[in-house]
Amino acid sequence: MSVGAQLKVIRAADFDPASDRYLDMDCEVVAEWLCAFLKDEVVRRRGFSRVVIGLSGGVDSSLTAYLCACALGSEAVVGVRMPYRTSSPDSLEHASLVADKLGIECRTVDISDAVDGYLRTAPDADQRRRGNVMARMRMIVLFDLSAGLPALPVGTGNKTERLFGYFTWHADDAPPVNPLGDLFKTQVWQLARHMGVPDVIVSKPASADLIVGQTDEDDFGISYARADRILHLLLRGFTAERLIEMGFSADDVRLVKQKVDSTHWKRHMPTTAMLSSTSINDYYLRPVDY
Amino acid sequence: MHIEVAAAQFAPSKGDYAANLETVGRVLGQLEQSGTPPDLVVFPETALTGYFLEGGVGEHALSADRVFTDLLTTYRTHVVRPGAVVDVAIGFYESRNGHCYNSGLYATLTSAQTPDTEPALRHVHRKFFLPTYGVFDEERFVARGRSIAAFDTRLGRIAVLICEDAWHSISGTIAALDGAQIVAVLSASPGREFGSDGIGNLRRWDRLLQALAEEHGIFVVYAGLVGFEGGKGFTGSSSIYDPWGHVMARGSAIEPCIVRARIESSDIGLARRATPLLADLETALSDLVRQLEALGARMDPGGGR
Numbered sequence: 001m002s003v004g005a006q007l008k009v010i011r012a013a014d015f016d017p018a019s020d021r022y023l024d025m026d027c028e029v030v031a032e033w034l035c036a037f038l039k040d041e042v043v044r045r046r047g048f049s050r051v052v053i054g055l056s057g058g059v060d061s062s063l064t065a066y067l068c069a070c071a072l073g074s075e076a077v078v079g080v081r082m083p084y085r086t087s088s089p090d091s092l093e094h095a096s097l098v099a100d101k102l103g104i105e106c107r108t109v110d111i112s113d114a115v116d117g118y119l120r121t122a123p124d125a126d127q128r129r130r131g132n133v134m135a136r137m138r139m140i141v142l143f144d145l146s147a148g149l150p151a152l153p154v155g156t157g158n159k160t161e162r163l164f165g166y167f168t169w170h171a172d173d174a175p176p177v178n179p180l181g182d183l184f185k186t187q188v189w190q191l192a193r194h195m196g197v198p199d200v201i202v203s204k205p206a207s208a209d210l211i212v213g214q215t216d217e218d219d220f221g222i223s224y225a226r227a228d229r230i231l232h233l234l235l236r237g238f239t240a241e242r243l244i245e246m247g248f249s250a251d252d253v254r255l256v257k258q259k260v261d262s263t264h265w266k267r268h269m270p271t272t273a274m275l276s277s278t279s280i281n282d283y284y285l286r287p288v289d290y
Numbered sequence: 291m292h293i294e295v296a297a298a299q300f301a302p303s304k305g306d307y308a309a310n311l312e313t314v315g316r317v318l319g320q321l322e323q324s325g326t327p328p329d330l331v332v333f334p335e336t337a338l339t340g341y342f343l344e345g346g347v348g349e350h351a352l353s354a355d356r357v358f359t360d361l362l363t364t365y366r367t368h369v370v371r372p373g374a375v376v377d378v379a380i381g382f383y384e385s386r387n388g389h390c391y392n393s394g395l396y397a398t399l400t401s402a403q404t405p406d407t408e409p410a411l412r413h414v415h416r417k418f419f420l421p422t423y424g425v426f427d428e429e430r431f432v433a434r435g436r437s438i439a440a441f442d443t444r445l446g447r448i449a450v451l452i453c454e455d456a457w458h459s460i461s462g463t464i465a466a467l468d469g470a471q472i473v474a475v476l477s478a479s480p481g482r483e484f485g486s487d488g489i490g491n492l493r494r495w496d497r498l499l500q501a502l503a504e505e506h507g508i509f510v511v512y513a514g515l516v517g518f519e520g521g522k523g524f525t526g527s528s529s530i531y532d533p534w535g536h537v538m539a540r541g542s543a544i545e546p547c548i549v550r551a552r553i554e555s556s557d558i559g560l561a562r563r564a565t566p567l568l569a570d571l572e573t574a575l576s577d578l579v580r581q582l583e584a585l586g587a588r589m590d591p592g593g594g595r
Binding site for chain 1: 301304305342343344345346481484485486487488489517518519520521523543544
C-alpha cells in the first residue's frame with residue numbers, strides 16, 4: 001500500500017425492510033418434512049387411512065390437498081366443497097380444478113339451507129355474525145363427514161391468519177391436524193408454487209369469501225408481504241420501535257402489532273378457573289400424543 | 291486400533307419402554323448379522339421412551355441398573371454368538387434418589403457365552419445443560435446433572451454428552467481435557483428454522499459437531515431421534531466425525547437408519563500433532579481456571595453479573 005493511500009472499506013449491507021430473504025425456504029425440504037408429518041400424524045398416531053379437507057378454492061386448502069395427496073396418495077384424500085349461495089363461482093371452480101388435478105374424490109355439500117335455517121332465528125345478524133355461522137356450519141359438515149367416511153379432518157389455516165386472529169374460533173381452527181399453521185401466507189404461496197398448485201389459484205387475491213368481493217388484504221389494511229416481514233421479526237422479540245428504526249412503516253408496525261396483541265385468546269383453549277393443584281394443562285401436563 | 295462404530299436412529303413409541311427396548315434389540319441383532327459387528331453403538335437421547343413426556347416423565351423414569359439389566363437381556367435375546375460383545379450408549383429418563391434425570395448410560399453387553407468379558411454398566415451421564423426455553427421445558431420435569439466426565443472403556447476413553455450439553459463448547463472441552471478420545475452425543479433435536487438453506491438446527495449441529503471434533507482432535511459419534519411427537523419432528527441426521535472435523539457418514543433427517551464407520555484411534559495423534567490445540571489448552575489451563583474462578587465469583591447466584 002502506498003503512503004497516503006486509503007484502505008478499501010467493506011461494509012455490511014443495511015437491513016432492507018422490503019426484502020423477503022428471511023422468509024425464503026428450501027421448498028423441497030419443507031414439502032418432504034410436511035409429508036412426513038402428515039404420514040406420522042394421520043396414519044401412525046391417529047390410525048386413519050383417509051383425510052377430509054374443506055376445499056375453498058383458495059391457496060391454503062389447495063396446498064393442503066396437494067400435501068395430503070403427496071403424503072398419503074390421492075385415493076386417501078376427500079375434498080369437500082361447501083358453498084353458501086353467495087359464494088364466488090370461481091371458488092367452486094378452483095376447488096374442482098384442484099380435485100381434478102390431484103385425482104382426489106370431491107364432494108359438494110351446499111350449506112345454504114342449514115345456514116339460512118339458523119339465520120331465520122337471527123334476522124338482525126350482521127355480516128360478521130353471518131360469516132361466523134357459515135364457518136361454523138362448514139366445521140359441522142367436516143366433522144360429520146369425518147365420522148361417516150371415516151376420515152381425519154385436516155386444517156388449512158396459515159400462520160399469518162392465526163396471528164391476526166383472522167378465522168372463526170372453533171371453526172376454521174378446529175381440525176386436529178394442520179400442516180400449514182407454522183407457515184406465513186407468503187411462505188404458503190412459495191410452497192404452493194413449488195408443489196404445482198395451479199397459478200390461477202396461487203396468484204388470485206386471497207379471500208375468505210364470506211362476503212361478496214371481500215379480500216383478506218382489504219380486510220387487514222396491509223398486504224401479506226408487508227405483514228409477514230413484520231410478523232417474522234415481531235415474533236423474534238424485535239420491538240415496534242426497533243422495527244420502525246429498521247425502516248418499516250410505523251403505521252404498518254402498529255397495525256400488525258395491534259392485530260396480534262388483541263387476538264391471543266383465539267389461539268388458546270377456553271380459560272378454565274383453577275381450583276386445585278391438579279388443574280389440567282396447568283399442573284397436570286401430558287403431551288397431546290402421550 | 292480399529293473400532294467399528296455405529297449410530298442408530300429410530301422413532302420411539304411414546305412411553306412404550308418395552309417396545310423401544312425391543313427396537314434396540316432388533317438393531318443390535320441386525321448389526322450382529324451384518325458380518326462386521328460394531329464395537330460401539332450409540333442411540334439417541336430418550337430413545338427408550340420418546341422425548342416430550344412433560345409430567346409423564348416420572349411415570350417412565352427407571353434406574354440405570356434396571357435399564358442396563360434389560361438391555362443385557364434384550365441383547366442376549368437377539369445375539370447368541372459365543373464371544374459377542376458390544377458397547378452401547380443410550381438415552382433414557384432416569385429415576386435416582388427420588389429425582390428424574392435426562393440421562394445417557396454407557397454399558398458393555400455380552401452374549402450369554404462370552405466368558406472373557408464381563409458385561410458392565412460403565413457410566414451414567416446426567417444431562418448437564420437442560421434447555422428450558424421455546425419448545426423445551428426440561429428444567430420443569432427433570433433435575434440437572436452435576437458433572438461432565440470421560441471414563442475408561444475397552445475401546446479407549448469415552449465421554450457422553452446429551453443434546454444441549456454439546457451446544458456449549460465448554461462441555462466438549464471438559465470431556466477432551468478429561469481424556470475422551472470419542473465423544474458420544476445423544477440428541478433429540480426438533481426441526482426448526484426451515485430456511486432457504488435447509489433446516490436451521492441441523493446446520494447448527496453440523497457446525498458444532500465439526501468444531502467439537504476439530505478443536506480437540508477427537509472422534510464424535512452423534513445419534514439423533516427421528517419421528518414426530520405432537521407436530522414436532524426430530525431431525526435425525528446421526529453422524530460420525532473424524533478428528534479433523536470431517537463427516538465420515540451421515541443419516542437421513544427423517545427416516546430411521548444406522549450410520550457406520552470404521553475409525554482408527556491413532557488418527558487422533560495425527561490430527562493433534564498437526565494442530566495441537568488441546569496441548570496448548572492444557573498448558574494454559576491453570577491461567578484459564580484462575581480467570582474462570584474470578585468470573586464465577588463475580589456472578590451473582592441468579593446467574594447474572
